[in-house]
Amino acid sequence: MLTIRQTRLAWLxxxxxxxxxxxxxxxxxxxxxxxxxxRADISFVEPTEFVxxxxxxxxxxxxxxxxxxxxxxxxxxxxxxLETVLGLAIALVIHSNFRGRGIVRAAILIPWAIPTVVSAxxxxxxxxxxxxxxxxxxxxxxxxxxxxxxxxNPNTVLWAMVAVDVWKTTPFMAxxxxxxxxxIPSDIYEAADIDGxxxxxxxxTLTLPLLTPALVVALIFxxxxxxxxxxxxxxxVGVNTATRSLAIxxxxxxxxxxxxxxxxxxxxxxxxxxxIFVVLYMRxxxxxxxxxx
Amino acid sequence: xxxxxxxxYAGRVLFYVLVVFIVVYSVxxxxxxxxxxxKTSDALFSSNPSFLPVPFTLTHYQNVFSGAxxxxxxxxxxxxxxxxxxxxxxxxxxxAYALGRLRxxxxxxxxxxxxxxxxxxxxxxxxxxxxLLRETGLFNTHAGLILSYMLFTLPFTVWxxxxxxxxxxxxxxxxxxxxxxxxxxxxxxxxxxxTGPGLVTTGLLAFIAAWNEYLFALTFxxxxxxxxxxxxxxxxxxxxPFEIPWGSIMAASVVVxxxxxxxxxxxxxxxxxxxxxxxxxx
Numbered sequence: 001m002l003t004i005r006q007t008r009l010a011w012l013x014x015x016x017x018x019x020x021x022x023x024x025x026x027x028x029x030x031x032x033x034x035x036x037x038x039r040a041d042i043s044f045v046e047p048t049e050f051v052x053x054x055x056x057x058x059x060x061x062x063x064x065x066x067x068x069x070x071x072x073x074x075x076x077x078x079x080x081x082l083e084t085v086l087g088l089a090i091a092l093v094i095h096s097n098f099r100g101r102g103i104v105r106a107a108i109l110i111p112w113a114i115p116t117v118v119s120a121x122x123x124x125x126x127x128x129x130x131x132x133x134x135x136x137x138x139x140x141x142x143x144x145x146x147x148x149x150x151x152x153n154p155n156t157v158l159w160a161m162v163a164v165d166v167w168k169t170t171p172f173m174a175x176x177x178x179x180x181x182x183x184i185p186s187d188i189y190e191a192a193d194i195d196g197x198x199x200x201x202x203x204x205t206l207t208l209p210l211l212t213p214a215l216v217v218a219l220i221f222x223x224x225x226x227x228x229x230x231x232x233x234x235x236x237v238g239v240n241t242a243t244r245s246l247a248i249x250x251x252x253x254x255x256x257x258x259x260x261x262x263x264x265x266x267x268x269x270x271x272x273x274x275x276i277f278v279v280l281y282m283r284x285x286x287x288x289x290x291x292x293x
Numbered sequence: 294x295x296x297x298x299x300x301x302y303a304g305r306v307l308f309y310v311l312v313v314f315i316v317v318y319s320v321x322x323x324x325x326x327x328x329x330x331x332k333t334s335d336a337l338f339s340s341n342p343s344f345l346p347v348p349f350t351l352t353h354y355q356n357v358f359s360g361a362x363x364x365x366x367x368x369x370x371x372x373x374x375x376x377x378x379x380x381x382x383x384x385x386x387x388x389a390y391a392l393g394r395l396r397x398x399x400x401x402x403x404x405x406x407x408x409x410x411x412x413x414x415x416x417x418x419x420x421x422x423x424x425l426l427r428e429t430g431l432f433n434t435h436a437g438l439i440l441s442y443m444l445f446t447l448p449f450t451v452w453x454x455x456x457x458x459x460x461x462x463x464x465x466x467x468x469x470x471x472x473x474x475x476x477x478x479x480x481x482x483x484x485x486x487x488t489g490p491g492l493v494t495t496g497l498l499a500f501i502a503a504w505n506e507y508l509f510a511l512t513f514x515x516x517x518x519x520x521x522x523x524x525x526x527x528x529x530x531x532x533x534p535f536e537i538p539w540g541s542i543m544a545a546s547v548v549v550x551x552x553x554x555x556x557x558x559x560x561x562x563x564x565x566x567x568x569x570x571x572x573x574x575x
Contacts, residue, residue: 003396009476010397017388024444025410028421090315106558107319113557115505117523118546122326125539131338179569228414231507235527247416254420267417
């Protein structure tokens with residue numbers, strides 16, 4: 001009796017969430033697919049017209065889409081790589097026992113707590129070509145002869161974006177990896193010490209392999225986040241071919257060009273790209289951590 | 294005790310250099326924003342800026358709050374982030390209790406949908422959400438923004454709270470059933486008080502996510518009536534395009550960030566636990 005009542009109650013409790021999910025995710029997603037096969041403008045001044053695969057064919061030949069894809073991939077690969085290396089270093093530091101550990105953990109939470117828009121503005125000010133503190137430090141210490149216009153130079157601007165993203169999101173990476181480190185039993189290190197393995201050997205043969213599950217999860221989260229980068233770039237440099245990401249190009253098409261049809265096709269393409277990354281990581285993770293439940 | 298060699302001390306020194314580097318790297322940009330917000334404009338645009346807020350001024354804060362706009366933006370952000378947090382907590386607790394504690398056959402299917410949604414890129418429903426808000430007349434309203442924020446707050450909340458409910462001991466529930474309580478009474482009287490800490494953490498994380506959101510707030514609002522703080526800060530301008538009011542931008546940034554930083558530092562243990570629970574239990 002109790003189980004039937006439980007199941008009925010469970011349905012009642014889950015239903016509101018399911019309805020909201022259908023409304024804010026299911027319905028918009030269906031709209032995106034629908035309009036990706038149509039010619040339509042976002043204010044619906046002109047009638048919507050079915051055009052089959054025309055938007056997708058255009059997308060494959062669109063140099064702006066390719067440029068945005070290339071920017072996004074470079075941004076993602078470099079920033080996720082740097083975040084992983086830095087995040088791992090920070091996690092290892094916090095995991096070791098020392099006085100002042102709490103201060104370090106509190107300090108790294110600050111970049112995480114700061115809104116992305118605010119962090120973008122703060123760095124825009126610090127990277128200012130004339131008054132920015134970074135240029136002042138670089139010139140005063142003699143590292144560079146002349147101030148650098150980080151955000152105006154097409155060769156440096158994307159890497160400046162990477163630097164800001166790395167600062168903001170490394171803490172998240174560090175916390176996930178720290179949680180992974182805390183799951184590794186400490187007695188295996190005692191055994192390794194007795195066997196005479198150096199700390200360096202212990203890191204490569206024990207820590208890293210045992211950390212793989214946490215590392216894969218952290219990589220998935222950060223990669224998916226980096227692939228949809230919008231805020232940092234849009235706030236710091238606006239729409240600009242040297243830094244335009246897929247998300248920025250998508251919004252530009254949709255809002256600035258009012259092109260609902262093509263904008264929706266770009267949205268579908270972003271979904272497909274993210275799906276490809278998820279499948280790739282799952283494959284790698286499946287090989288790395290088989291045997292886990 | 295063994296005597297320690299030079300290598301040991303060199304290692305310790307290097308280690309502490311690394312520690313200092315991590316702390317300075319994490320804190321300096323925020324520190325620079327804070328002192329910039331208290332400097333006079335002359336000091337801000339000096340060729341050799343001071344690392345202390347001298348000469349000290351509150352002008353930029355007065356500028357930020359002199360118009361009605363920024364206060365309005367703060368209120369909008371509070372309404373939207375607060376509303377989204379409350380709704381996703383109520384819905385999330387109900388769903389998470391069912392998913393974590395009750396007999397519910399399609400449990401895994403629902404959890405997979407929820408997990409898939411947490412990985413969902415916001416931008417890929419931008420056009421569909423735009424159409425939805427237009428059709429329902431919720432475009433440029435607080436309710437519309439709150440609704441659109443369910444896309445990323447609700448799945449996260451359900452996911453993390455399900456984990457909390459699962460971790461509670463079975464005996465309490467059974468004792469309640471033996472005493473004749475219905476599952477609903479068990480949820481409200483027995484389980485809910487126990488998930489208090491989980492609710493605080495999850496609510497805080499949802500609030501921060503909604504408070505910081507930019508893409509939807511930028512796209513689904515026009516003018517200042519509904520516009521939230523991130524959009525306002527991003528579009529802060531001077532009298533002319535050449536005069537960027539850096540002092541005021543930093544002051545506004547500090548105003549919206551200090552409460553978050555304080556909250557995060559107070560709840561840091563729980564936030565770390567909540568964040569990693571959201572990610573690692575997958």
